[in-house]
Amino acid sequence: MSVVTNTTTIGAIEAPSRRNTELALLAFAVVIPVFAYLNVGLAIDGKVPAGMAGYGLGLALLAGVAHLVVRKWAPYADPLLLPLATLLNGMGLVLIWRLDQSPRLIATSMSRYNSFSPDAPSQMMYSAIGIAMFVGVLLLLKDHRVLQRYTYISMAVSLVLLLLPLVPGLGTDVFGAKIWINVGGFSIQPGEFAKLVLAVFFSGYLMVKRDALALASRRFMGLYLPRGRDLGPILTIWAVSLLILVFENDLGTSLLFFGMFVIMLYVATERTSWIVMGLLMAVAGAVIVGSTASHVQSRVAAWLDPFECLETATDPNMLNACDQMTQVLMSFGSGGILGTGLGQGNSDLIGFAANSDFIFATVGEELGLAGVMVFLLLYGLIVERGVRTALAARDPFGKLLAMGLSGAFALQIFVVAGGVMGLIPLTGMTMPFLAYGGSSVIANWALIGILIRISDTARRPAPAPAPSPDAEMTQVVRP
């Protein structure tokens, strides 16, 4: 007779893998966009769109591959993340395809560039690459803790990525924001990838330094003030954020990175004083830049009262910003509660960037208040699953990384949706998965991949303990 004594705290109870739940949800995530696609076709042409089968099969294929990979290589992963991302990506494709068919946007493009090419096919391709990236992350990254080894390499890489657009000849200035680089005919937004790499760096760095940052401090007026030398990193990040803002004209990225850092710093050290300092520094930075950079001023003017500013502004840039903002607001307003229906709105009146920065306005106009709230809740759910993953993760590095990524995701949603709805000044970033743009889709699929990997590790039942030598049967010699 043998007695097995369990010496680990976590039992080897078989946790449900929830893969079938994921599969069922994925079916919805494919069927809903397919119906949306049908809806657009019927609304615009009055007949079933020709590409519907192709679109449906393509989306189902991508989702299926992703699901199989998760089933095989991350069997305990969170079941919601993949369906949510698939649904958003699929709806994004439908919205972009819908805007592709706007005669107004086609005419504008024809008169400006003498050519028009639809964006939906390339977005489909980017989505495929994105899912390939997702698969790649799951296949190559067997354990997220491996990333700890690359802490300082990540720092270097993220700095390079962030500053690439400033390299003469490589960076391109598109409508005032220097956030693109041109490589072999493709334009890439390195900032989207920098988001991921930077999160890795922050996690690795903070995991090592958290005790020093948290404990070696003096108490002053109820706040724990860090030592001067520990202030180094936050000052550096702040400076880099400001540099991005000033030289790349990219308010959103700058805000996103700084916010992500402050959140992770707070989580790592559990010191509220970091939040206070972060906020103070953000305000200081905003004031400095706001009073000097003209493009920030025009965004602020367009935010305060776009209709008023449209009447009074004289600067063409400001006029442009205000006009765009009024168009976006009217687009939201005309949607009302239930919206005009897919394909039946006039959100293309926004013109430039209607399918990227302002795609959320199309949601607002054609799906209405109800649709926008659904989308916001879908994004909210992704964030929630991310935070849950962070809570469940057993290692501090995984916790920090999951929190950093989902925090950045939440901030991005807030900054973009808040910008187009006039809650905060417009920053010019893209709605993850929804908006047109290769870098964004690919990077966000990688983000979901990393979250899935961490959640798989977090939810994976502990391996059955190796038989302990102590537990071996002791021979009892009977007298």
Add this chain to the structure above:
Amino acid sequence: MNKPLRRVAIFCGLLILALLLRDNWVQFVRADELNAHPKNTRVRIERYANERGNIIVDGKPITGSVDSKDEYFKYKRTYTDGPMWAPVTGYASQAYDANQIEKIEDGILTGNDDRLFFDRTLAMFTGEKKKGGDVVTTLSGAAQKAAFEGLGSKTGAVVAIEPKTGKILAMASTPSYDPTSFAGYSRKDEKAWVALEKDKSKPKLNRAIREIYPPGSVFKVVTAAAALENGKVKDINAATDTPEGWKIPLSRVPMKNHASGCADASLKRALDISCNSVFAKLGDDVGRDKMVEMAEKFGFNAEQFTPVRSSASVYDKTADRGGNALSSIGQFNTATTPLQMAMVTAAIANDGKLMKPYMIDELRAPNVDLLKKTEPEEMSRPVSQENAQLLQQMMESVVTNGTGGNADLNMDGVKVGGKTGTAQHGAKNAKRPYAWFISYAKTAEGSPVAVAVVVEDSAGTDREDISGGGLAAPIAKAVMKAVLKTRG
């Protein structure tokens, strides 16, 4: 690390909540304001997104829609005989909004009206294209044509009403414009619009209802009505006590007569030859307040809605005695729209009953279902039936014995009554006078038509020749003839 994690999670939740609240604010609370914003082109896009319904005269549309092959506004409005019908239809322009019937019945014409909700829903299921409903007018193509061609190159306006019902049969205004010329939003449309805006002869002004003119002698019928109603004159053939050279009250100036033989002239005779002194004295005898009361019963001092809004005609409520005496012969501050004078004539022709004038007969859904029919509506009874018939006698005498001979139709069984007017205006009457003529035709079954014609400052006519009888009466005659002919 879990405590700060939970706090950050709450923070992220608050971010999403802020977005949800903001969305409700923009899409629910501010939705109406944003939708109605003048910068919002969606209203215009919607107006031209589908084939617009038509405005119909005599069962035939006088408007149309063409596919403009444009990516903003799909359909463009066209007008048949645009200049002739412009005072009725108004315009619907992609760049310059719309007015008159095109604007008032926009909901029906675009098909967005709530009354068409059922049609829209049905069309959604049957897969039919959305279409606008039609507006059927009360106008008569023949009468309108006679009016418009009668005015010709002269500046002026004509309004014809069916006295029994108040149906407007003709509404012409010259110089006119072609609403088709600026129905789009291209450079060409802009040019046409700007040219019209700058035109000194104001072609876009609807003189039939939006311009007020001094009525001059045609107002004397109102004064005559007031004198009869208030018992100041009992017998229209009896001599009145009016000396030649009757002095205007509060002044030393005698009232000037253009006609001779006005001393103590009877009311009938005074109307025949248009004696100023007799009517000024009668107005003075009736008194200002009673005069105001009578004028207002005919519709003065109020805007009329046909349903297109007209300007309010004026009879001065605060004039002193002298002013009132002058007002009584259509001078001083008295001013009237051609519509108003047509209403006065119609009320007299209809034996004293004034019907509310209207020009939209029916509203029809795209499937020709009747949505609304305008029922004739009595507006007031300015004069009793007996007095109305006395007035008719006098007005018919004007045509047979007096200044209105040019309006005589010479048709069997048709009696014509009328009154001429030559309204002086401008400082010291220096400007060319306005020629007025009001008239009605009457058969045994009652009166089918009452017309008011005003011809402004007509170039090419010698000043001495400008008179209501000479310039305006033939136009009124043509319109009446057209109406009588279409009645068979």
